[in-house]
Amino acid sequence: MKVTDKIVAKIKRIDTGDVFGYDTLGLTSDEIIAGSKALSRLVDKGIIRRARKGYYYKPKVSAFGEQKPREDVLLSLYLFEKNKQVAYVTGTRLYNRLGLTTQVPSSIRIASLEKQVKGKVGNMVIKPAKSYVKVTFDNIKYLEVLDVMKDLNTIPDLQKSDGLVYLKKVIYDFDAPEIKKLVTYGVAYPPKVRALLGALLEAMNTNITAYEVLKKSINPSSSYEYGINSTLLATANSWNIV
Structure with a gap:
C-alpha cells in the first residue's frame, strides 16, 4: 500500500x-x-x-x-511530548483560573525548563516562560503555588491580603510529604520566593526543619519587597520581607 x-x-x-x-x-x-x-x-x-x-x-x-478542535486539545500539543508533560501554563492565564484575578490575558505563558515554547492556539499567542525545575505531571501543583509567590507583586488586581489567604489555604491542605516537596522545588526559585515560603510555613507552625532549609538558602542581610508587613504576615520581619 x-x-x-x-x-x-x-x-x-x-x-x-x-x-x-x-x-x-x-x-x-x-x-x-x-x-x-x-x-x-x-x-x-x-x-x-x-x-x-x-x-x-x-x-x-x-x-x-468550520470549527477548530477545543482550545485545551490544541494547548496540550505544547504541554506534552510523547505523552509526558514537559511544560505548564503560568502567568495571568493561571492566576485567572485560580481565581486570583478577573483579567483575561491576551496571550498564554507556558513554562518549560528544557525549551522555549512558542506558538499559537486560535487567536491566542503562546509565549515562553521560565520553569526553575524539570516539569512533570506530578510537580505542577507545587510550581503553580511557587509561581503565585514569585508574581505576587504583579498579579493584576490582586490584594496582598487575598493572595496570602489563598497561599495559606493551599499550603494548609498539603500533608507533610507534600510540604517537603514544595520546599524542595522552592529552593530552586529566586530568594524572594524562598523567603515568602519560609515566612508562610513558619507562620503556619509547619515542621521547623522545612523552613530551616529555606532560611539557610537566603542572604540574612538582604530584604525582599512584597509590600507585606507583620500585620498581614506575622513572620514577615524575621524573613526580611518588607
Whole structure:
C-alpha cells in the first residue's frame, strides 16, 4: 500500500476535531518524508488542517461554519511530548483560573525548563516562560503555588491580603510529604520566593526543619519587597520581607 493510501485510510477512521500526528498514523521512519508530503497535499485540498508543525486535525463543519478542535486539545500539543508533560501554563492565564484575578490575558505563558515554547492556539499567542525545575505531571501543583509567590507583586488586581489567604489555604491542605516537596522545588526559585515560603510555613507552625532549609538558602542581610508587613504576615520581619 502506498504511503498516501495508508494515511487516507487512517484519517477516515479519525473523528473530526481530533488532533493527530505521525504516531497516530503509524508511519515508520522510512515513511516520514513521503508521509509529510502526502499530509501537505491533504492540507492544500482542505481535507485536513494543520494544528501545529507535525500535528493535524479533520475540520468539523457546523451551521456556524468550520470549527477548530477545543482550545485545551490544541494547548496540550505544547504541554506534552510523547505523552509526558514537559511544560505548564503560568502567568495571568493561571492566576485567572485560580481565581486570583478577573483579567483575561491576551496571550498564554507556558513554562518549560528544557525549551522555549512558542506558538499559537486560535487567536491566542503562546509565549515562553521560565520553569526553575524539570516539569512533570506530578510537580505542577507545587510550581503553580511557587509561581503565585514569585508574581505576587504583579498579579493584576490582586490584594496582598487575598493572595496570602489563598497561599495559606493551599499550603494548609498539603500533608507533610507534600510540604517537603514544595520546599524542595522552592529552593530552586529566586530568594524572594524562598523567603515568602519560609515566612508562610513558619507562620503556619509547619515542621521547623522545612523552613530551616529555606532560611539557610537566603542572604540574612538582604530584604525582599512584597509590600507585606507583620500585620498581614506575622513572620514577615524575621524573613526580611518588607
